[in-house]
Amino acid sequence: MTTKTLKDLFIHSLSDIYSAEKQMTKSLPKMALASTNLGLRAAFEKHLEETQGQIERIDEVVEATGIKLKRVKCVAMEGLVEECQEQIDEIEKGPVLDTALIAAAQKVEHYEIAAYGSLIALAKQLGETAAVNLLGETLKEEKATDEKLSLLAEEKVAAEALGK
């Protein structure tokens, strides 16, 4: 048992989301390629860039707090990525796959929103103000991405999936 204190928990949780973000840098290009709707493809491409920035931000948190990340694999994200890949393999390219990709991406965003929210709460308890601010910027980006995906689902993609 190596996780005993809140600081240990913070280190573990940060290492976990680091792994999750790294996995997304591999998955997002595949999601962009599988999308037919151009707005959706652009949203995935933009979020790939953001994700790279989010990884750099985690490096900044590591520097600001003086902690050392652990080698962990985020198995939750591994499962979400795997389910997304199953949809890409099973559904023909087009509006229905686009709808499935939006749902898969929103599951990822909701996981990340929960993870960053908890990390921010932990950083506050530990008095790590720089980490609170850095992680807060990422949380904002994840929320904005989630909202953008909701809009896409409600507007264009849904209409295309219904053949309108």
Ligand SMILES: [Fe+2]
């Ligand atoms: Fe992210």
